[in-house]
Amino acid sequence: MKLAPMRYKDYVWPHNPRVYSIDYERKMAVNKVPFGTYHLQDLGRTRRVMRGEGEFAGEGAYSQFGLLANTFYDPGPGLLIHPLWQTASAYFVELRLEQEPRPDYVRYSFAFWEASGLYSGAVQEVTRTEEAASGGNGGVLSHTVEQGDTLWAISARYGVGMTELLARNPQIRDPNLILPGEKVTVR
Template identity: 35%
Template sequence: MTLVPMRFKNYEWRYNPEEISFECEKNVRELDSPKGTAYVQNLGRKNRLIKGKGQLCGEDCHEQFEKLWEVFAEGTVGVLALPFIKPVYAVFEKLTVIGEPVPDMLTYSFVFRETMESERAEIQTRCIAGENECLWDISYRTRLEVETLLNLNPWIKQADEQLQEGRVIRLC
């Protein structure tokens, strides 16, 4: 299986971070009753924290970091795509340079916070085919199975068929 590169908004990591962790918590309250019995109330899932650490390598590692910093500084919600995980809407919460600078390598860490409100508000039912795209490209971009896209768009005969730019593709 080929790993997809990590992406956030318009920034794509040249090399995936060496460490990625997900912190998932539930919002749970313990309530005491007058009879001395405790009850647990599940108030739902909290927004996930996605943390990681990696290196930017090459002669242009500082330029790579500057581009990453620009994306961080925007401070707005964007789509975060990670290897093996369905993309999520997130905010870039923290960016840290770690250790002593060395030639051609910069070590960094990051924290993203999922924003579930945006995910609910922006359920995508259709997308527009870009220049030279096929269903495989749409599948990669939307994280939907190619077979699902073929069933939803019966006018497309093969997944590798080049689509007309601007064509509307059903996603659900």
């Protein structure tokens, strides 16, 4: 199976990195309770950290690493598109040259941190429309997709499981591809 190349912002890898990993973390607090017991408090999930390792080989390998380094220096988050990972808005936070560079071979490693989009300072449009069919007092909650939004982030923001979110939105054929301006029914 041939996979599409990984992309971040304007950079496209000439061939995909050899090793990938994603770290998920949930922060917990331990609170002491009288008489020697304790209570665990879930402080919520933190960012996903996406790491990888790869190499550039052949003529111009170090030049290719230079292009990747220039992408690293470009500030702010960007869209990280990988053929197996879920597409995510992410910050490029680590780039490491793993060996003495040679003109025909460069080994490197990298890390991206997922940008949640929940604390950007921008107000995201959330609309409520009355349920016309039921005529009841409930409402349908929808989210208007903005640049950098992912279904994963929308499901986390509203506390709705991905399976449930996809069931409510049959118009979404590819969960890794939602476009700005689309309406996603949340509830």
